[in-house]
Amino acid sequence: MQRRLMMLFLWFGLLNLVAADEYNRNDFPPEFVFGASTSAYQVEGAALQDGRTPSIYDTFAHQSRNGTLNPDVACDQYHKYKEDVQLMAETGLDAYRFSISWSRLIPNGRGSINPKGLKYYNNLINELIKHGIKPHVTLLHTDVPQVLEDEYEGFLNRRIIEDFTAYVDVCFREFGDRVRYWTTLNEPNIFAFGGYDIGNFPPGRCSPPFGNCSRGNSTTEPYIAAHLLLLAHGSAVRLYKDKYQAKQLGFVGINLLCYHFSPITNTREHIIATRRTYDFLIGWFMHPLTYGDYPEIMKKNAGRKIPIFTEKESKLVKGSFDFIGINYYSVMETNDYSIGLSKYPRDFFADIGVEWKYSDPSVLPDEFMFPNEPWGLERVLEYFKDVYQNPLIFIHENGQVAKHSTATNDQFRVEYIQSHIGSLLNAVRNGSDTRGYFVWSLMDVYELLYGFKSTFGLYHVDFNSPNLTRQPKLSQKWYSGFLKGKNTTTYVEKKKVEDDVMGRSSI
Template sequence: MSSTLKKLIGALLGTKLRNETASGPGQASTYITDVTATVPMTTVTATIPVDESEYTSYMLSSLWEGMDIATAKVTTTAIPTPLSKAELIEPSNMPEFHSELKLPEDFIWGWAATAPQSEGAVDADNRGPSIWDTACHAVDGFLEGNETLDIANNHYYLFKQDILGLEALGIPYYSLTISWSRVFPFGNGSVNQEGLQHYIDVIDYMVAHNVTPIVTLYHWDLPQALQNWYGGFLDERIIEDFAEYARVVFKALAPNVKIWITMNEPQIFCNDYMTWPEHVPDEIFPIFNLTSPYERLYRCGHNALLAHATAVNIFRTEIEPEFGEGMISFANSWDFTPPLTGSKNDRLASLRQLDFTAGWFGHPIYLGDYPKTMKETLGDLLPELSDEQIALVNQSADFYAWDSYTGYPVRAIPYDEEEGGFDECISNMSHSSWPTCVEEVMTVPGGWLVGSSSDPGTSNWLHNTPDLFRQGVVWSWKQFKPKAYFIPEFGFSVWRESRMSVAHARYDSERVSYLSDYLHQMLKLVNVDKVNLVGAIGWTMLDNIEWREGSAVRFGFQYVEPESLKRRFKKSAFFFRNFFAHHINKSESD
């Protein structure tokens, strides 16, 4: 066990709280009362404050204890400088646009970034740690190269410069996320006004500089305290805590924000509840004796679904009547997986895979309940939705949002002498391929890759597959029948870009090729397939910390210099801007 981890254990479990004067105004630390909390099928003992008066500055500092937080050179909001003409010069040999197909005049397009991957300043202004902050510091090699989120792009202090860059290039939308533990350092209790004001300032600055905000409430950065106290999304108490967090942010930002995402990719962050316990100690990622990975996975999904729907209900019943109509949904993460062949089992495998990925959240929200396939296969591992919950969840999205990066064929698992084949797998939860019982295929007949490969850090899942992107949109448009369709993220990591010179990294033709392929499919989706596609957001505004891959994997439209953190546009940034300049249908008055 590392020395850092040893220092963290006591603090994170609340065992080191003691009576002493806190540094907060007029508050004194008190012992936190041990409360026995009951969750379905499990009884746990968690250290939970009795009321918010027990949230103290000492308690906050104890959450950070043992973490040696790095700080950037700039630690106050930087005064921005206008971009020079040289910074806006396009590279040579830019693609030309020949298609006359158009997108609607009001099509939403821009770039995205997230708080944990770009903000840095993780302990500034009374922010509490997230589970990612803790794991980065406590687990050796948790991020590639032992990186942390401490500084990232320092977007917390450089946001004005970044917004000026968007305005200068003509990027009209910026999709950002809120750090839950900046607004509520412990995930619940009292609001941290400094943290909330930061986001008010960011939104106000965007509006003043002709950049329209899209806001996501949650992008994987769960407040560490909630994981400590009751297991985060493993416990139904997360629903109320998320709802109150959403209410506070809605009220603060709704005057200038009309497009909202409650959660980003619950399919992925719930999968972390399956995999993290394998390498993150229970002392810092407690799972309260839920030893079944699948029980953790689907309990997380169930609570995330209800938390999303509860937040949407607040938005519709409390926020829209006061601040006017908006749009709200959640961002899906799944890959379109057609059958490799026309065989019966491959076709069944494809449908099964889509039920367990797209259908997991899509069916309850758009069709009324979990897919029959999941219910029959998982049994008691999948919590049941009550009639009241079905009513809450049903149609709790104003548009369908799909983070659509890639696709690949699937086939039924081949027959194995010891375990059997596809049919045996479906009914045998001890089978190594259960519960989906499918095999993902990255090569197709003829021995060809399914599409151009991305960086090695993502090549196990990310290929350039524009045809499957279009098929996936059409399939889900017909399957779930939403009123509108939106792409909150799509993007590409160039092979070994982090090892390139600055000049080579900025001339990112492979990324341009990917973007061009997908954007031209969007033209067909609107004009040929008649999908009501209302927008698409490119990932990502800046080269950032790509989660477990650290900065070794790059998706950015801008190169970030390692020491100065100066941003420099890549070829893909100009291509992205130029594509929409050509293909957005202009009104006669423009």
């Protein structure tokens, strides 16, 4: 152990000696994919047109509103998809990650297919391919059909597994001849605790003293929802592998929001708390997917609240992915709060036994931006390599938020994206099996926590214009130049050597 720590000190120390590193797109492997992301409700608009019915995302957005503009219009990509695909081609994207609206394709959640919804997604996919852009499709990005939530409470009821599997069967059958990359679920870890513990995400369920919602149970529902999300994912993957993969030659995975968790100080209790946080926020899904069961610390702290995998369920979930999608934005410092484990009742967060520097962005000042901490992305990828057998990974989301304005000189976003791509290159060179990077987001979109007040786009969207005019920002011009082979210089911030070594050696 002593020798290993000395080697780590030396390795991290050498990294810190190099502040600037010139690289370009050609330094990545030839098959590496660069793209940009959006999701259906955030970009499509036409929420009440051509047979589409509401989702829990619609319901939640109308309750919270986050400003006066109408989220049902969003960017109107439903009508402007050809224009937007042209922007993608001009930028030089290899791929576009988007999601399918379940309630646009199958308005009743099950049963009949909406021909206009089917036509739209066929048109979008064909337009992408026409311009040489690979479609990467997410099957569920938060927007469960509201009709299923009303009928049986969505992901709190096992009936959702059958309905979700039937829905994805339609997608695989209708689009799989042209789509090779499928993601079953976007951020199910955040969907489970945000939607069923805190209540700040759809479907907005929580209970006192953990939140102020009209319904829900914060102590049990996050665990139930996560379990059913895993089983629905496993069922969808089994269907694809049994029925479609041999013919369509595609890949199917799942997506998680990942922070790098760093101990607030290098004391033993904070380091152990950091390990717990990784197990609860990432291991919650990655342990079952890799090893067939929840982490031991989760089972210990949650007790009877956490469902038990049957042998059949464990086999269904274990190994049920070809790739893992990661959404990464920032580092989160963890502070041990083990004393909280003696309190009752406890929600999901209290079961972790930590406090961390985390703020709800929906109540932050308009000038809020994520700290530019690219080294955190590298640490997350190292963690997946070391703990979860180095899975094939796509960075599905990475980007910088800022107050929405008419200004297009977003140098801060250039620096953020530039440095994170540089850090990603370091991870790839150090053995991470990461094969793609997608900026969030292609354009300014309706954001769940921010509404239209703060955005991430490479393209500015004028939401006050009837034409919803798109205009390239400085970040789009930089990214386009990078994708077309221009050199770039990045400064990758390094955390103090002592913190990195102590944190890495303990997790």
